[in-house]
Amino acid sequence: MIHLPLEFTSRMKDMLGNQYQDFINSYENPRCFGLRVNTLKISPEEFLERSPFSLRKIPWIPNGFFYSSQDHPARHPYYQAGLYYLQEPSAMTPAACLPVEPGDRVLDLCAAPGGKATELGARLKGQGILVANDISLSRARALLRNLELFGCSNSFVTSEVPAHMASRFPEYFQKILLDAPCSGEGMFRKDPSVIDTWSPARTQELSAIQKDLAARAVSMLCAGGYLLYSTCTFAPCENEEVISYILETFPEMKLVDLPAYEGFSPGNPLWGNGSQELRKCVRIWPHKMDGEGHFMALLKKDGLSSQEVTATQGKVDAASRKLMEEFFSSVSLKSLGMTDAIAWNRIEVRSGKAFLLPPVSLPRGKANFLRNGLYLGDIKKNRFEPSQPFALALLGQSVTRFSLPSSDERISRYLRGETIQLSPEECPVSKGWGLLCAEDFPLGWGKLVNQTLKNKYPAGWRLS
Structure with missing residues (x-):
């Protein structure tokens, strides 16, 4: 009571x-x-x-x-x-x-x-x-x-x-x-x-x-x-x-x-x-x-708005763009940012981290912010490594994916951070990055090597 x-x-x-x-x-x-x-x-x-x-x-x-x-x-x-x-x-x-x-x-x-x-x-x-x-x-x-x-x-x-x-x-x-x-x-x-x-x-x-x-x-x-x-x-x-x-x-x-x-x-x-x-x-x-x-x-x-806003404008250096293009190509990603192509005008690289900015610009001024747009991943030496938020935002795009039934025990193991084995029928490619999915729905990234999917699910997201 x-x-x-x-x-x-x-x-x-x-x-x-x-x-x-x-x-x-x-x-x-x-x-x-x-x-x-x-x-x-x-x-x-x-x-x-x-x-x-x-x-x-x-x-x-x-x-x-x-x-x-x-x-x-x-x-x-x-x-x-x-x-x-x-x-x-x-x-x-x-x-x-x-x-x-x-x-x-x-x-x-x-x-x-x-x-x-x-x-x-x-x-x-x-x-x-x-x-x-x-x-x-x-x-x-x-x-x-x-x-x-x-x-x-x-x-x-x-x-x-x-x-x-x-x-x-x-x-x-x-x-x-x-x-x-x-x-x-x-x-x-x-x-x-x-x-x-x-x-x-x-x-x-x-x-x-x-x-x-x-x-x-x-x-x-x-x-x-x-x-x-x-x-x-x-x-x-x-x-x-x-x-x-x-x-x-x-x-x-x-x-x-x-x-x-x-x-x-x-x-x-x-x-x-x-x-x-x-x-x-x-x-x-x-x-x-x-x-x-x-x-x-x-x-x-009351009234009608006269507020004018402009489209956002990102900035990517040539070297970072090349690494990202190579990764996007390797996972067959052809569109990003509400367009039929990669919206490079919305992508920005800051301190080695890549973001897809919101399509609408913000007023000038300082703000204590945690995130502006979608965190895509990190620019490393000679490679781009995708982020977990990027994986979760990719539903619907044509991306290399390894799909398992949601009831498959390997999904639970993946979510705990373990490496899992796939059958030949479950591997659309022989090697490389892809999304592990519960049916059609992305859970996170993995990297395939000889039917072994190396776990890229971040430690801070893993289930105990």
Whole structure:
């Protein structure tokens, strides 16, 4: 039995009235487990056909599924291939409700560990740019790993305070997701340890932080752009009150209706400044839907954007390009960077490392960033060595690959860093580099010598 703070239950009783007991009873229900399909790599329909798990569609998430607590999707090779992200079902909703289109300039301001950023990146389909930021460097590293796992090639991953981000990107973004740090009341059932850090004073402190973050986000949003604000808490001071602050402080911001789904509840004007516009906000309650708690509001900035952006321009020296061309030829790679050829204009070599830059240029200025684009690999003496992120981004291209069934025990051995043996029928070439794949889906690089695939799966990625 979860022991909820008295101040919390008293406030919830005032908020919910005759629904309060249903809300409390929901804490006795088993938690829901969800996975979200990576549409950069596979359609939800195809995944459902291939999946070895017991799946049930999440009605309000086009690419989301409930899975059974008896399943262990984090242990399956499909997870290492980046085919899905494990995420609480209601937490999938904010990214699904931000109207991102391929080619957009998108910011996820508080992005770690990447559950929402990976969905935004997938929906961009390699076009435009995703700036994914987290103030914590350690959390930003986890964010980068998840974006790499998903095969996102057009991300700029930063670890900056929002004030610095705002000075670097004034009115630059067309879509912004602000999944604000919050008191986490909606996660009490999923993770009871969150209760230990909760207090009424803490919700008020967070409300002030959220308002500051919202102001920074508004300053980075271009005219005509959309801002999706979300939390995983029930506290009105962190939800309707923050939206009221945005509407009152920035009259150019207007609330927009969110998609209606059975179980979604409107915001409550009495919990904000009384404006009936607050009913356009959405609350997800655990006693009304299969999931934990969430709050969302979608706002649009008045006007039309006059922001002009230019195509990115990389720089590769002749010697590095020659080594990369030799490698690309050896693995039969003919296209890279959303073109029918190698997008050399987007490739840049810095300090012996090669990157495919996002197709859209960034404003000038300094930023503490972890990654700009896709890390392709290293320029070594007389050779190019490909990276793990490069492998995971190569689905769909015609590349030398060694494909095994996902159930083949050699895949597990490969993921532990072991050398594996292939049969003649499994070797499309007699020697050289190629991708080891679980069926059609790349896991990482290997180098074939006499039917022995030497393991090139990085130590930091290996399974124990």
